[in-house]
Every structure is written in structure tokens, then in C-alpha cells.
Amino acid sequence: MLFNSYQFIFLFLPVALLGYFLVGRLGHSASVLWLTLSSLVFYSAGNWQFVPLLVASVAFNYAVGFWLISRRLPPAARFAVLATGVAGDLAVLVTFKYAGFLATNLNALFSTGLSISLLLPVGISFYTFTQIAFLVDAYRGKTAHYALPHYALFVTYFPHLIAGPILHHKDIIPQFENPESRRPNPHLILCGLIIFGIGLFKKTGLADGIQPLVALAFGPATPSFDQAWIGALAYSFQLYFDFSGYSDMAIGISLMFGIFLPLNFNSPYKAASIIDFWRRWHMTLSQFLRDYLYIPLGGNRHGRLLRYINLMITMALGGLWHGAAWTFVAWGALHGVYLCINHAWNKLVPAAAPRFAPLARLTAWLLTFVSVVVAWVLFRADSMASALVILSKMADPTHIVFGKAEIADGLFIAACAAIAWFAPNTQAIMGYDHRNRIVGADIDAWRWRPAFLYAGAAVLAFGILGISQHSEFIYFRF
Amino acid sequence: MSKPSKLLLRFLGASLLTLAAAATLNFVVDPLQLFRPAKLFAAMYSPDSRMQDAGLIRSQDFDTVFMGTSLAIHFRQSDIDRLLGVRSLKLSMTGSSSHEQSFVLAAALERHPARVIWQVDDWIFHDAPEVDQDIYLPADLYRRNARGVVGYLFSGAMARESAWILARSIPPLRPIVARLTNGIMFKFPIASVDDINTLRPEVDVAQAYNAKKATASFANITAPARSAYLAEGYDYEATVRNFERDAIGLITGHPDVAFDIYLPPYSILQWVAMRDASPTTLATVYKFSAYLAERLVQFRNVRLYDFRGVEQVTHDLSNYADVIHHSPAVDLQVLGWLAAGKYLVDREAPTEALDQLEAQVAAYRVDAELR
Numbered sequence: 092m093l094f095n096s097y098q099f100i101f102l103f104l105p106v107a108l109l110g111y112f113l114v115g116r117l118g119h120s121a122s123v124l125w126l127t128l129s130s131l132v133f134y135s136a137g138n139w140q141f142v143p144l145l146v147a148s149v150a151f152n153y154a155v156g157f158w159l160i161s162r163r164l165p166p167a168a169r170f171a172v173l174a175t176g177v178a179g180d181l182a183v184l185v186t187f188k189y190a191g192f193l194a195t196n197l198n199a200l201f202s203t204g205l206s207i208s209l210l211l212p213v214g215i216s217f218y219t220f221t222q223i224a225f226l227v228d229a230y231r232g233k234t235a236h237y238a239l240p241h242y243a244l245f246v247t248y249f250p251h252l253i254a255g256p257i258l259h260h261k262d263i264i265p266q267f268e269n270p271e272s273r274r275p276n277p278h279l280i281l282c283g284l285i286i287f288g289i290g291l292f293k294k295t296g297l298a299d300g301i302q303p304l305v306a307l308a309f310g311p312a313t314p315s316f317d318q319a320w321i322g323a324l325a326y327s328f329q330l331y332f333d334f335s336g337y338s339d340m341a342i343g344i345s346l347m348f349g350i351f352l353p354l355n356f357n358s359p360y361k362a363a364s365i366i367d368f369w370r371r372w373h374m375t376l377s378q379f380l381r382d383y384l385y386i387p388l389g390g391n392r393h394g395r396l397l398r399y400i401n402l403m404i405t406m407a408l409g410g411l412w413h414g415a416a417w418t419f420v421a422w423g424a425l426h427g428v429y430l431c432i433n434h435a436w437n438k439l440v441p442a443a444a445p446r447f448a449p450l451a452r453l454t455a456w457l458l459t460f461v462s463v464v465v466a467w468v469l470f471r472a473d474s475m476a477s478a479l480v481i482l483s484k485m486a487d488p489t490h491i492v493f494g495k496a497e498i499a500d501g502l503f504i505a506a507c508a509a510i511a512w513f514a515p516n517t518q519a520i521m522g523y524d525h526r527n528r529i530v531g532a533d534i535d536a537w538r539w540r541p542a543f544l545y546a547g548a549a550v551l552a553f554g555i556l557g558i559s560q561h562s563e564f565i566y567f568r569f
Numbered sequence: 570m571s572k573p574s575k576l577l578l579r580f581l582g583a584s585l586l587t588l589a590a591a592a593t594l595n596f597v598v599d600p601l602q603l604f605r606p607a608k609l610f611a612a613m614y615s616p617d618s619r620m621q622d623a624g625l626i627r628s629q630d631f632d633t634v635f636m637g638t639s640l641a642i643h644f645r646q647s648d649i650d651r652l653l654g655v656r657s658l659k660l661s662m663t664g665s666s667s668h669e670q671s672f673v674l675a676a677a678l679e680r681h682p683a684r685v686i687w688q689v690d691d692w693i694f695h696d697a698p699e700v701d702q703d704i705y706l707p708a709d710l711y712r713r714n715a716r717g718v719v720g721y722l723f724s725g726a727m728a729r730e731s732a733w734i735l736a737r738s739i740p741p742l743r744p745i746v747a748r749l750t751n752g753i754m755f756k757f758p759i760a761s762v763d764d765i766n767t768l769r770p771e772v773d774v775a776q777a778y779n780a781k782k783a784t785a786s787f788a789n790i791t792a793p794a795r796s797a798y799l800a801e802g803y804d805y806e807a808t809v810r811n812f813e814r815d816a817i818g819l820i821t822g823h824p825d826v827a828f829d830i831y832l833p834p835y836s837i838l839q840w841v842a843m844r845d846a847s848p849t850t851l852a853t854v855y856k857f858s859a860y861l862a863e864r865l866v867q868f869r870n871v872r873l874y875d876f877r878g879v880e881q882v883t884h885d886l887s888n889y890a891d892v893i894h895h896s897p898a899v900d901l902q903v904l905g906w907l908a909a910g911k912y913l914v915d916r917e918a919p920t921e922a923l924d925q926l927e928a929q930v931a932a933y934r935v936d937a938e939l940r
Contacts (some may be wrong), residue, residue, distance in 0.1 A: 548583030556725030
């Protein structure tokens, strides 16, 4: 089921919310069970054939986690249990997500004639990573013994199930256990609705609106210089509004249930370096990769060279996580190169003199943004060959069309850019503080409260009015 | 009631009011003329024929429906009416499959026209997925079911068009709004139904249609890197299945309607490209053409015209913008042939025209400079 659908907004969400608070009167377990069942219903709409896989994955990981937490095993046995759990998770992920890719590559190398085509279970990358983190923490002795219903809800919780944010058990399960969350809180529901409305508008008004422009670069026709840039910029903003819109909607929905989800975006296109960009873009994935891949690889503890190698491995695998194609690996590796350069620059080049600081910051921001846009070409292109064609057109200003349509497209992109670069982000507007569980503290204090309230209502309405057709979120494919 | 509860109710109320206002605006202005022909406000039309046709079927008076792909998109209804003595409604859709066409025609036939003029070719039948899988065709608008009507009324994009049409209907604003109306910003820029998807007056026909463009297109599609496209997707069995479902199903379901079906005059280069780049595709197309002709002549309410072998048109490359799309001058010739009953396929010898075409294709020699 899509957040940006009438069925979700006018049927599923009100029923799930109302049921949660009504059932909550029966007791804590009842509300947790209701929310888990609601989440499975949500997942089964359009993905019913993968519900058993999801349930089996939850049961398997809970059992492995239970073993690690409850049994006093010798270190070698503990490690074997962890390795079994992680290997089991990765085996399922590899089977569904990467088997076709592996077969294609084997074919290319050895002409095996092997062909594998499996449907990708929606959300598998997200719920696999969520649970691997749980197993690793259980192995490290950093988890409490959670009840099965709480654990099942932690994994399947519908606001995050399909495309994140990637949750951490320590952050979420205690919130499920908090009796306050079972009581309807009009303030949280209002703030949740406003955040949901902002996210919905980002998706239906901005991401879906700019989507047709992407074909200028990535469509069947060979683009000119300006068309290639318009298409690449359009995709950069489409992806941002699509995914950050989804994350806002997830946070808003969860807030209505009294649960604070972590932030996933913090105005990434305002970043003035690639390091800064990765602290602002898909933040929960960055944190996961840092804590469960980069640091276990050695992080920056073994000298500069190994640090760069670890960065490259982490980013290339991060790219592969997004999709089974060399374009994603290349995208990740390119960001790995960017990060290495960025770290080397920070180490070797002294900071600009204070009087040049604003200019240096502007240059750094522009360079960061252009680098990110160039990398998105690899991320979006159907193949390395077409990515190279588009990149070559972006570097060839000898062929420019710049007709009426391109001017109109450019204006639309400029409007999207202005929002991404200069507007406050959702958490700033709403005063959303995930760590301290605070949101909308200023709403009562604002003198312009009615205007803010009605503007929020209009944004939600415009978001709903923008629902025109079946429009999936880009990250559903990952 | 607590203060946050009051705020929440006001928020929900304001959202619902905004939604209701947009729906009311869409209902009153009705840009597609789905509920009533435009009277209060200026009628405006969209070149997006898959969407616009849903409204045209409801709002226009017609006794003849004209259907086809991009090969039939530039015809003027006034020309069809003048040359054939009918009151026509053009519903052609660029790149449309037989299933889309059949679905839209079925909706139009609910208005009981007497005649259908239908441009068909092998291509429309080769891949024809279900209309509900087609994100470009708003099938529920044609069905006028609750989902279609609600989707139309609660559409922000439509509300923007409604507001624009409303502004255009206010006399002091009319000139400036009309000047600002264009297809880039607003989807309903056409003021006359006769102008929908016709060539704009500023288009230089000689520039758009000439032998240089046709030969360049031929060189392009026969280039080794692209020629595989010519062989894509031609599964004979699937093509026949789609033909039976979409064409024969519609014809047998409406025995009281006269179907004038014509096979359009591609340039000879299209056939030669298939001959040279993908002979198996050409053989499949010939085989399907024979099947189509033999099947259609069995129905008394069908007249089949085959213009594919009209040498004076198809061999004159100055008539074409590429290897298949012909000029407006040929549009008028097609209407003239339909009016005169020329190139009507003989029920006793349904593949005779195809045999002539095959002979022309086999004999045609491409100039060396095109290679």
C-alpha cells in the first residue's frame, strides 16, 4: 500500500489509528498486537505473497537473538550463532535481490546460459538490515530481552517497513513499551498530520511534478548539453523530494501513534562537503553503514591508507545495497572516492583565511552539489554505457537547444532548487527533536498560529489533490 | 475540549474545506466537459488525447468516430466532415495500442454513432496490455465510475486548469490569460475542438515533411546499432490474439455500426527497412496482414481499405517526416479515397493488395547514398 493513496489516507490510516487507541484500552499487549497485525495488512496489500517471508524472517532473527541474549554460550559458539543469523539474513537477501545479477555476470564471463528472474520482496533490504543490527547488538550484549510481539512490531511497524528510516531497537522498542503512546494525544496527532502533509506535498506536488523532466536526460533520445543537465538536476530533486517526502510521511504517521522515528534527511543539498552530505542524506543508512560495516572493518583506527580502503569498501557495498547493478556499485565507489578526497583535503589543506571563508564555503557547497548531481547520473542510468553518454553530453556545451520547453523546465527546477536550498526543512519548521521526544513546542506560543495552522492544512490538502495516479516511491525498489 | 483537540479539529476542517473547494471548482468549470458541454466558461481542450477523449465523447455531437495512432492524429474534423459528409469526432491517440483504441471506441459507441473510421496497422496489435495497467489512459474516467469521478474532482492538476479556464472567462483578464496560455504550463491550451492535435499554423509543412527527413530516418533505423528495434516484439500468435479481442470483438459486438478500416500509406522505406534489417519480421507482418484482411472481409459491416501500395504516395518521399508519418496533404488524399471508395479490398480477393505491396517491396532499390 502506498502512503500517497486514497486507500491509505482515508481508510487504512484512520482505521489503524482508531483501532490502536480503542484496543489500547484492553491492555498493552493488545495495542502492540493490533499494530503488528495492521502492519502485516499494510504490507500484504500488493505484496501478499511475501508476507510468509517477512514473518519467517522475523521468527528466525528473534530465535537467533533469543539464543544470543538468553543462553550463556562460550565465545566461539556465540560467534557461530551470530554468523549463522547474519548469513541466513544475507542468504535470503542475496537470493531475492542479487541472484539475477550474479547470473547475468556469470553469463557474461562464462556464457553459462544461466538466467534467474525473481520478484524482489518490497522492503527486504530495509528489514534485513534492521535485523542484522539487532543480531550484532545481541552478540555484543547491547540488547535487552524483548518480548516477541514487541520485536515483531519493531521490524514490521508499517511507517518504516518498506523504505525506512532504518530503526534501531534501542530507540523504538522502549517507545512501544511506553503506556503513554497508547493514549491519543491530539498535539502529536496534529503535528503528525502536518509533517505527513509536508511529506505528501513533497511527493505528489514536487517529486511527481518534476518526474517527466527526468526523461530529457534518461529517455530514449540523446540529450543536448542543456537537456542532459535539466534531466540530471530534475532527477536529483525528484529523488530528494521523493525520499525525504516518504521519510517525512513515515515520521508524521508514526507520530500520530505516539512513536518518534529518527530523522533520515537534514537538507542534504545544503551540504558544503561530501562528508557533510552523508551526514544529511539517508542518515539512518549512513549510521548503519558506519556502525556495522565501516567501524568493524577498522574504520580510521589503522592509518590513513586503510581508512580510505575501508571507506571505498563501505561505499561500494552501500551502493550495491541500493540495487543489483554495476551502476549502483559505481555510484557508491564514486562517493567513496569523493569521501577519500574530502578527508585528504581536510588533512592536507589549511582552512581558508576568515575573510575568504564565505567564498570558500560557497565554492565548497557548489562543488559538493555538482559532484552529487554527477554521481546521481550513475545511480539513475539503465546501464554504464548510457550513464557515460549522458555524462559526456553534460560535458559538451557545443550542442544546446534551450527552447521554450527547456526554459519552462529550467524555471520549474529553479523553484525546486530554491525550496531545497533556502527553505527550512520539516524538522526545523515543526521543531521535531527525535532524541528528546519533542515536537511542535512552539505551536502554542506562535502569534501567527492560525496562519501556520491553515497553511499546514492547505499543504496537506494540496498533497492529497496531487494524488493522481499510481506513483511508487523510488526507494521501494531498493 | 482541550486546546490541542480544538486545533486538531480546525486543522482537519480547513483541510477538508480546501479539498471541497477544489472539487467544487472542478465540478463547476469541468475542464474535460465530462458532466456537461461548456456553457458558463470557455471550452478549452488538451492535446493529451487519452485524457481529453473521455470528455469529448460526453460533450460532442457526432455520428462518426475517427480513430487511429499518430498516423491519424493530424486530421481535422472539419475536413472529415466536409469530404465524407458526416459529423465526426476524432479520437486518435499517439502511440496507442489496439486495446486502448478498442476501449475508447467502445465508450464512444455507447453514444450510438453510425460509423467508425479506423486506421489500423500490424503495430497496434503487437503489444496491447490491459488498460488498467496503462498509467497514461484514465480508464475510470471512461467508465465514469466512482474512482474515476472522484479522481477527476479531487485532482489538483485539474483544479489548476479549472482556475485558469475560469480566469480566461473573466472579460478583463481574458486577453492576458489567453496570451499566457501555452501547452508547457497549462494542459488545456486549445480553444477549438477542430484544432486538437492538428499541425500548428506556424509549422512549415515543407520543412516538416521532405525526402531528406524520410531518408535520414531510414538511415537511422537501419543503422546496425538500432536495427534490432525493427524485430522487437513481433509475436505472431500474440498479435492475432490481440486483433481478435480488440478489433473482431468490437466489430461483432456492434453489427449495426459501419466500420471503415484502413491500412495507412507508410513510405516504401519502412517496408524496405524491415526487408533489409529483419526479414523475419517482415514475413510475420505479411502473414498477419493476410490474416487481418481475410478475417475482416468476412463481416458485412466492415469495409477494408488498403493504402499501403499506393505507389504515387508511398514512393514519393517528400510526403513524409520519417519512414511512416505522412503529411497533411496525404491526410486529405486518404479522406478522398475513403469518400470515393478507392483501394477498397475485394472480398473475393482479400490479399490482392498485399501481393502488390510485396512485389513493390521486393523490387524497390535503395539509393547507395542511403546505405
